[in-house]
Structures are given as C-alpha cells and as structure tokens.
Amino acid sequence: MKILCVAEKPSIAKEVSKILSGGRFQVRNSQNKYIKNYDFKFSFPNQANCDVTMTSVAGHLINIDFPPSFQWGKCVPGKLFDAAVIEKVLKQDIFDNISKEARNSNKLMIWTDCDREGEYIGYEIFKAANKGNRQIEVGDIWRSKFSHLERNHVLRAANNPIKLDLKAVDAVSCRMEIDLRVGASFTRLLTEGLKSKSIIDKGDVASYGTCQFPTLGFVVDRYKRVKNFTPEQFWYIQVDLEKDDVKCNFNWTRGHFFDRLHVMNLYQECLKHKEGKIIKLEQRRTTNWRPLPLTTVELQKDCSSIFKMSAKDALGAAEKLYNRGFLSYPRTETDKFPASFDFKTIFGRQKSDPRWGNHATELFDNGYENPRAGKHDDNAHPPIHPVNYVNINELAADEKKVYEYVVRRFLACCCKDAVGQQTTATLKWGIELFTANGLMVTERNYLDVYPYKKWESSKQLPKFQQGDMVSIKNGVMKDGKTSPPNHMTEAELISLMDINGIGTDATIAEHIEKIVSRSYVVKQKKGKVEYIIPTPLGMGLIESFDKMHFDNISLSKPFLRKKLELSLDQISKGETTKETVLEDMKMLYRQAYSISNQNMVNLVDHCKTVIQANS
DNA sequence: GCAAGGTC
Structure with a gap:
C-alpha cells in the first residue's frame, strides 16, 4: 500500500x-x-x-x-x-x-x-x-x-x-468566482471611463475589488469626518487644590455642558461656599492586564504604531524570520495557546539574550503564568511565538524590531498582570461633585519585559482625610472646544478591516498597499505619526459611487463583502448552495454594474471636479 | 493591464 x-x-x-x-x-x-x-x-x-x-x-x-x-x-x-x-x-x-x-x-x-x-x-x-x-x-x-x-x-x-469537505470547497469556489467577475468587470469599466477623459494616464489602471473599495471607503469616510467637523464650544468647572505644597486638579463629575448660562448658574451657586469637603476617599487595587497571545493583525497594528513600519513590511519581516526557523508561522488568527504548548523549552532558548534573557531565566526557573486565552482560533496555527533563538545583531533592521517584539510579547504573555493602587478623592463644593485620581504602580510584572506598553504612576494626591474641609481659592469656570477626530492611521485601518471582515490576516496589508499603488490614497507624515489620506481620485470615486442610487447596496462600504462571507458560511453548513449564492450575488452586482455604467459620465465629471478643486 | 486567496 x-x-x-x-x-x-x-x-x-x-x-x-x-x-x-x-x-x-x-x-x-x-x-x-x-x-x-x-x-x-x-x-x-x-x-x-x-x-x-x-x-x-x-x-x-x-x-x-x-x-x-x-x-x-x-x-x-x-x-x-x-x-x-x-x-x-x-x-x-x-x-x-x-x-x-x-x-x-x-x-x-x-x-x-x-x-x-x-x-x-x-x-x-x-x-x-x-x-x-x-x-x-x-x-x-x-x-x-x-x-x-x-x-x-x-x-x-x-x-x-x-x-x-466538498461544501467548504464550494464556498471557496463561489468566493473566487464573485471576486473575479466583479473585480474584472468594474476594473475595466472604471479604467476605460477615466482613461477616455485623461483622468488617469494611458498605462494606469483604476481597479475595483470587493476588498480594496471598502478599504478605500474607510479612509475617505474618516477624511470627510475630519474635514466636515465643526468645533463646538463648551463650559465646565474645575477646582485646583493645594495641600502641604502638593497641587492637584479636581475634575467636575458632570464633565461639560454646551450651555454657558447653565454652567454659569451652577458656578455661581458654588461660589457661595468658601470651603469644600472631601466626602469620599477610595483606595482600590487595579490591574493592568498582560497582552493576549499574538495574532497577525495585532503584530501588524503594533509594528505600525510602535515602529512606524508598514503592515506589509512587518509581515514581510516576520515571514523571513519564519523561513529561517526563528519564529512560528506568522499568519494566524489564533490568540490562545494549545493546552499542550511547551513554554519552558522556549524560555530556555531565550535565556542567554543580553536584553531579555534575565526575564526568560526568571520564567524558566521560577515558573510562569498560563497566558490569557483569547476568543479566536483559526484551527490551523498557534499564536505567533519565538521558536529558535537568534542574536538580533545578526538581523536586518526590520527583522530586529519584529523579533524582539515577538519575543518580548511572548514572555509578557507568561508574566503576571501589573498591579497598582488607585486613589480617588471626591470633593463636594456647594452641591457640585469633583474627583481627583492618583495611581501608584506597585508591581510592574509584565511591564518590565514589555516596554511597548506604558502604565506609570501618576502624580500622587496630597494626604487627604475623609471629612477634610478645604478652602477653595482656585475654583474656576473654563471653556474649551470639541476637537475633530484624527486622520486614519494604518493601525486603525487594519482594525476596521479586521472587524468588518475585509481581507484576511494574510491579505489585509496587501489591500492597503493596493490602494496606495493605485493612487487612491497616500501616506502622509504629520509630526511623528503617519496618516493615510485619500487622493482627489480616491475621494472622487467613492463619492461618485455613493451618489448613485443602488437598491439597498453600496459599492464603497463593507456590507456586500460581509453578506458574501455570511453566504459562504451558509454554503459550508449546507444551508444553501453555491449556485443559489452565485446567482444572488451576481444579480446584485449586475444591477450595480448597470447603474454604474449608465452613470459613468457623471462619475468621470465628478472625479474631474474633485481633482481640479484640489490642484 | 483586471480580484482575492494561498505561499516561497
């Protein structure tokens, strides 16, 4: 045999x-x-x-x-x-x-x-x-x-x-067919339409894809929320106290109001009292949890925000480390380790490192915590973890950062949570309540091996006693303005795609690169942070599709992709067939195509207008 | 020249 x-x-x-x-x-x-x-x-x-x-x-x-x-x-x-x-x-x-x-x-x-x-x-x-x-x-x-x-x-x-499982085979075959038909038809339509009016150059392609357009949609949506934001003025009361030469701010428990007169009246009431009273003093143990076992999406988000590395470069570096046997398989959705996982062997291999070896030795010799278990399991791969030891001085720049991060993350997963004491003092001034917080980190635990997370002691509160009467010399009415959201970072975009089921752990980075290479978005650095901003072309396309009147669907939002994913699950479960779903989805997209086709003149005009307005 | 999904 x-x-x-x-x-x-x-x-x-x-x-x-x-x-x-x-x-x-x-x-x-x-x-x-x-x-x-x-x-x-x-x-x-x-x-x-x-x-x-x-x-x-x-x-x-x-x-x-x-x-x-x-x-x-x-x-x-x-x-x-x-x-x-x-x-x-x-x-x-x-x-x-x-x-x-x-x-x-x-x-x-x-x-x-x-x-x-x-x-x-x-x-x-x-x-x-x-x-x-x-x-x-x-x-x-x-x-x-x-x-x-x-x-x-x-x-x-x-x-x-x-x-x-032939039902799962059918589900994938269905996905492939829809992605191909929709992608190719809309891409040709858009490319020929925009090329005929010289909005894109001769050799360029204006692609449409069931994943790339919702991705672009997220970026445009955020951009417009920032641009259309109108700040609103608000008013609030704040009390600054000083005791034994220690200053502290008390914040109003009501937050703020947009009605100046209302706050003014409450403030006038407060001013009738020269003293306030510390009515409550609470001491509470708080914990700061160690991170979850590492998934691809988390790796990419963290490398983007901590190291300013693109998601694609982060995954690329992890793949190289995997191919050389230093890391486990880097494309995984799983955030819990299998019960039989051999943690000790891996600690042992990291003991000699000059930077984190002491932490590995500690876990090896004195025991470790079982990592927290997340809720995701792709049934194919464990969370990303170090396999063999390598001295990071032998690695390329990106690989160095990624390897150190994965090792530290792994060790942090096996440490105890950090512990602190939180003190909250509540001040009553007139009938208004104000609170001040102080945090003292008492046990750093995982934070020592995981410098990427900041959790630090705040300035300590003065030594109040419950019932203390305090004289209020600095109780003021202040005003402020609501501030706009920030533009989209790559880390946020990855999160949005992940939550909405756009792309997979292995492809999320590619979809982002794709809309960059199509000149639908650009990465722009402002200060230390890099933001993803739509180009006029990207804006024009999304706005044009949003203006068209499709029946209950949108080509720029994640719902259709989500619907497809749900239908694929149904095929896998035997609740529907590949043929039914194909016909269903084809009908939806065929209608959207026909409306888009009829509206190409408007689409092209609108793109031209947006581009001219921004040049 | 088009998609999205695997992986080297």
Whole structure:
C-alpha cells in the first residue's frame, strides 16, 4: 500500500514527516526548489506498514480566469458576469510533482490547513493527483484534521482521517468566482471611463475589488469626518487644590455642558461656599492586564504604531524570520495557546539574550503564568511565538524590531498582570461633585519585559482625610472646544478591516498597499505619526459611487463583502448552495454594474471636479 | 493591464 500525503506548505510537510516517520525518512528533490518529497514507512488504521510519500504545495495550485474571447478589449465588461470561467495552473512544476507522485500511489491524504481555503487547496491537490492516477477518486480521499504540530495531535490526525469537505470547497469556489467577475468587470469599466477623459494616464489602471473599495471607503469616510467637523464650544468647572505644597486638579463629575448660562448658574451657586469637603476617599487595587497571545493583525497594528513600519513590511519581516526557523508561522488568527504548548523549552532558548534573557531565566526557573486565552482560533496555527533563538545583531533592521517584539510579547504573555493602587478623592463644593485620581504602580510584572506598553504612576494626591474641609481659592469656570477626530492611521485601518471582515490576516496589508499603488490614497507624515489620506481620485470615486442610487447596496462600504462571507458560511453548513449564492450575488452586482455604467459620465465629471478643486 | 486567496 502506497499513500501520498500532501500539505499546504513545505514547512508542514517536513514537520509531519518527522513526526510520522519517527525521524527515519529519505528526502528527494522536486522540480521546484522549495518542494521536497519525503519517503518513509507508517502504519495507518487497517493499513499497516504503508509506504508513504509526503510532499506539499505552496498555497493555491490553480487560479481561475476568463477564456481568450473575454479578455480585456475583446468584449464589453458587462459580459463578464456570465462569461465562462476557465482554470489555469499557477505552478506547473508543483502540479506535475503531485501528478507524478500519485501515479504509483493507492491513496491520497490531504494535509492542508484546517480552514476553508485549505479545504479548497485540498481539492486542487486532488485534481493534480487525479491527472496522474485516474484510480484516485474524490470520495476516496483521506483528509487529516490537525490544528497544530504537537506530536500526539499529529499522530491522532493521521490515525483518524476524515473526508474532504466538498461544501467548504464550494464556498471557496463561489468566493473566487464573485471576486473575479466583479473585480474584472468594474476594473475595466472604471479604467476605460477615466482613461477616455485623461483622468488617469494611458498605462494606469483604476481597479475595483470587493476588498480594496471598502478599504478605500474607510479612509475617505474618516477624511470627510475630519474635514466636515465643526468645533463646538463648551463650559465646565474645575477646582485646583493645594495641600502641604502638593497641587492637584479636581475634575467636575458632570464633565461639560454646551450651555454657558447653565454652567454659569451652577458656578455661581458654588461660589457661595468658601470651603469644600472631601466626602469620599477610595483606595482600590487595579490591574493592568498582560497582552493576549499574538495574532497577525495585532503584530501588524503594533509594528505600525510602535515602529512606524508598514503592515506589509512587518509581515514581510516576520515571514523571513519564519523561513529561517526563528519564529512560528506568522499568519494566524489564533490568540490562545494549545493546552499542550511547551513554554519552558522556549524560555530556555531565550535565556542567554543580553536584553531579555534575565526575564526568560526568571520564567524558566521560577515558573510562569498560563497566558490569557483569547476568543479566536483559526484551527490551523498557534499564536505567533519565538521558536529558535537568534542574536538580533545578526538581523536586518526590520527583522530586529519584529523579533524582539515577538519575543518580548511572548514572555509578557507568561508574566503576571501589573498591579497598582488607585486613589480617588471626591470633593463636594456647594452641591457640585469633583474627583481627583492618583495611581501608584506597585508591581510592574509584565511591564518590565514589555516596554511597548506604558502604565506609570501618576502624580500622587496630597494626604487627604475623609471629612477634610478645604478652602477653595482656585475654583474656576473654563471653556474649551470639541476637537475633530484624527486622520486614519494604518493601525486603525487594519482594525476596521479586521472587524468588518475585509481581507484576511494574510491579505489585509496587501489591500492597503493596493490602494496606495493605485493612487487612491497616500501616506502622509504629520509630526511623528503617519496618516493615510485619500487622493482627489480616491475621494472622487467613492463619492461618485455613493451618489448613485443602488437598491439597498453600496459599492464603497463593507456590507456586500460581509453578506458574501455570511453566504459562504451558509454554503459550508449546507444551508444553501453555491449556485443559489452565485446567482444572488451576481444579480446584485449586475444591477450595480448597470447603474454604474449608465452613470459613468457623471462619475468621470465628478472625479474631474474633485481633482481640479484640489490642484 | 483586471480580484482575492494561498505561499516561497
């Protein structure tokens, strides 16, 4: 019995081979320099002593496209909603390796990631295998269900194969088709329309995508909120006290009011009293929680705000560190460690570092806290954590920062929360209440290894006693203005995309880069912070789409993408079919396309107006 | 020349 096992990426093929073979395997090269074939023996249930070849793909093997007669310029873009779709092999050498290895195999076992795309990649692998060996049938494939590379977990997966989930395969196939039809049709429409009036240059493309436009929409929306903001004046009362040479501010518990006369009346009442009374003095223990285990989105947000690194560069650096074995897999949504995770080994490897080695040693020798568990699990990868030690002086600039950050984050996860004492004094002046806070950090704990988070003792309050009468010399009525929101930072944009389901951990950075490269937005530095600002072209496009009267949908907002995601889940659960969803979504987008097509003159005019107004 | 999703 000969079994062909195929994983989603080379690193998984290698690790699984090590575990199943007990370290006794032979390696053969393939035509692709990253892809290896591992040969070994393994006993599957009811199939003792099988010859196994384990290999991998590198992501998707096959892409979809339109036939030649529907290529750019060969038809009107509206035809693309109903055009045929053909498959194209993306990586012929990897495809051929699977076909060839399948030829003398009796069975195919899929070891792709345990998520929707992984299921579909499994189906692509089946097609490659079937091409080499027609005996291999889709109903007869083994599918291994594993979510991390712990030895017993992998062995259990090998011994309990399930079937390929064809509903999940349908869901992904549906997503691919919608993204292609919508993206290609609208992109051609926009590009030709804007080019005809020289709004974009000859070689340029004005792309539309189901992810890139909602992303652009978020940026434009924020920009307009900043621009349209009108400050409002407000009034409030504040008391400054001094006792034993210590000054402190008491803030009004009512905050502020937009009615000057109202505040004036309350203030007049206060002024009738020369003294106030400390009516309450509270001392409370507060904790500042250690961070959660690290996901891709968190890594990108933090690298953007702490190091001013773009999301793409942060992920790029993490990938390089992963490929050299220093970090775990960097694309993960999981924010809890598996129960069996071996923390101690990893502390041990970090003990010698001059910067954080003492913290690792402390955790290694004196015990550690189990990290907090978040609510997300992608069932494919653990949180990002250091694997092997490297001296950061040997790394490139970005990699240095990312490695140190990941190690410190990991160690911080295993430390105790920080603890402080918060003192709150409540002052009553007339009938108005004011409070002052003082914080004393008593146990820094995780903060010592994690300098990215600031939680510091504030100025201490004077030594009040409950019931103290204090003379009020400086109780004043003040005014202020509401301030506009800030422009969008990359970290905020990543959060918005994540919350709204735009893109995935692996693609969020690419969508942001895409709208930069299309000149829909620019990154602009103001002081120390970098903001993402829409260009007139980006503004014009979003505003034009928002002006069109679609039926209950919007091309610039995340709702349609969200609807698609929900429908895909329903396909996976068997509550609806791929065909129904395809027809549904195609109808919605076809209508939107037809309205956009009719309004192209207005769209082009509006873009031109916005561009001229800003030049 | 178009999308978004994998990964090297």
